[in-house]
Amino acid sequence: MGYCGLIVRGKSRVPVSVKKKSKVLECGPKTSNLFCGLDYHQFAKHMNLDWQVCSRARLSRDARFDGKFFIGVLTSRVYCRSICPAPTAKEKNVRYFPSAAAAAEAGFRPCLRCRPECSPGTPAWLGTSNTVSRALRLIDESALEDGGVEVLAERLGVGSRHLRRLFLRHLGATPSAVAHTRRLHFAKKLIDETRLPMTQVALASGFGCVRRFNAGIRKIYHRTPTQIRRLARQTTIFPENQYLFRLRFRPPYNWNGMLAFLAPRATPGVEVVELGSYRRSISFHGSHGYVEVSLDEGNDALGVRVQFGDPRSLFLITERIRAMFDLNADWAYIVQSLRTDPVLAKRVEAEPGLRVPGCW
Numbered sequence: 001m002g003y004c005g006l007i008v009r010g011k012s013r014v015p016v017s018v019k020k021k022s023k024v025l026e027c028g029p030k031t032s033n034l035f036c037g038l039d040y041h042q043f044a045k046h047m048n049l050d051w052q053v054c055s056r057a058r059l060s061r062d063a064r065f066d067g068k069f070f071i072g073v074l075t076s077r078v079y080c081r082s083i084c085p086a087p088t089a090k091e092k093n094v095r096y097f098p099s100a101a102a103a104a105e106a107g108f109r110p111c112l113r114c115r116p117e118c119s120p121g122t123p124a125w126l127g128t129s130n131t132v133s134r135a136l137r138l139i140d141e142s143a144l145e146d147g148g149v150e151v152l153a154e155r156l157g158v159g160s161r162h163l164r165r166l167f168l169r170h171l172g173a174t175p176s177a178v179a180h181t182r183r184l185h186f187a188k189k190l191i192d193e194t195r196l197p198m199t200q201v202a203l204a205s206g207f208g209c210v211r212r213f214n215a216g217i218r219k220i221y222h223r224t225p226t227q228i229r230r231l232a233r234q235t236t237i238f239p240e241n242q243y244l245f246r247l248r249f250r251p252p253y254n255w256n257g258m259l260a261f262l263a264p265r266a267t268p269g270v271e272v273v274e275l276g277s278y279r280r281s282i283s284f285h286g287s288h289g290y291v292e293v294s295l296d297e298g299n300d301a302l303g304v305r306v307q308f309g310d311p312r313s314l315f316l317i318t319e320r321i322r323a324m325f326d327l328n329a330d331w332a333y334i335v336q337s338l339r340t341d342p343v344l345a346k347r348v349e350a351e352p353g354l355r356v357p358g359c360w
């Protein structure tokens with residue numbers, strides 16, 4: 001397997017004991033050496049990660065692997081992105097996880113320095129599991145809130161037990177754990193990057209009430225939401241109902257190519273491409289607003305300005321933008337296939353980082 005390859009291993013099966021204990025994982029007793037009720041090494045053998053590739057990516061802080069795996073550090077009990085600027089821990093003190101949810105379920109806290117909530121999304125293509133990719137997209141659209149894992153599995157045409165098994169194999173966590181971690185990460189982004197009152201942050205990130213939100217944040221970060229916001233030291237004041245988000249991607253990203261595609265297809269009166277940015281009007285549940293997307297090259301991110309009156313829709317809006325601008329794509333992996341085609345190879349080399357534009 002090449003260094004740039006997707007860090008998955010060949011076919012593997014989740015052991016019977018993991019299947020039986022998937023419930024334990026969902027509720028999540030947090031112990032230091034146990035994962036999913038099993039010894040970490042025992043469980044690790046069944047997850048689709050190539051540990052040597054992870055190790056090299058970690059030591060070189062390779063941005064191409066950002067979001068493709070997470071590193072749990074035993075000494076500090078935090079989990080990090082592959083690009084974390086903190087001094088690298090000794091190999092014997094680290095554990096690798098295929099998703100942030102898996103690291104959280106194993107009892108690690110998100111690092112406050114590299115901020116795992118800011119990593120690019122999980123690559124859309126996960127080994128051999130098209131079902132997991134589709135499930136992740138549906139979870140992004142809040143599918144789990146409309147009936148839980150059973151209804152989600154039904155929409156995908158598989159049994160709920162099978163869906164849990166697939167998630168454990170490819171992401172190391174159940175669908176519920178993945179959804180919970182995403183909600184928590186979005187809450188952290190809102191705390192750090194906006195001035196939204198905490199009651200609104202709780203609602204926007206799907207916690208339902210402030211008490212549950214406060215308890216959830218305290219449990220994971222060992223700090224109150226207010227203390228976390230103080231750490232972010234945000235000084236910019238935005239107009240009312242306006243939010244600025246930074247949505248990360250794995251470099252390279254051909255932003256000009258994306259705009260060149262969108263400009264001639266812009267719907268008059270709805271979309272505009274000008275001065276290196278894309279802007280469109282949006283409408284959700286009777287509220288109206290707009291989004292403006294531009295390149296934030298220094299941070300390997302798209303800068304997104306959202307003007308919208310109902311903060312409960314912010315999660316959906318940012319996920320739509322992620323999908324529309326193909327931010328989960330993994331160029332380093334895709335290019336390996338495209339290079340094998342003699343017609344495409346030259347074009348790929350000439351314009352690295354091309355993405356597949358989506359619709360709003």
Ligand SMILES: [Zn+2]
Pocket residue numbers: 079080081084085086111112113114115
């Ligand atoms: Zn870190």
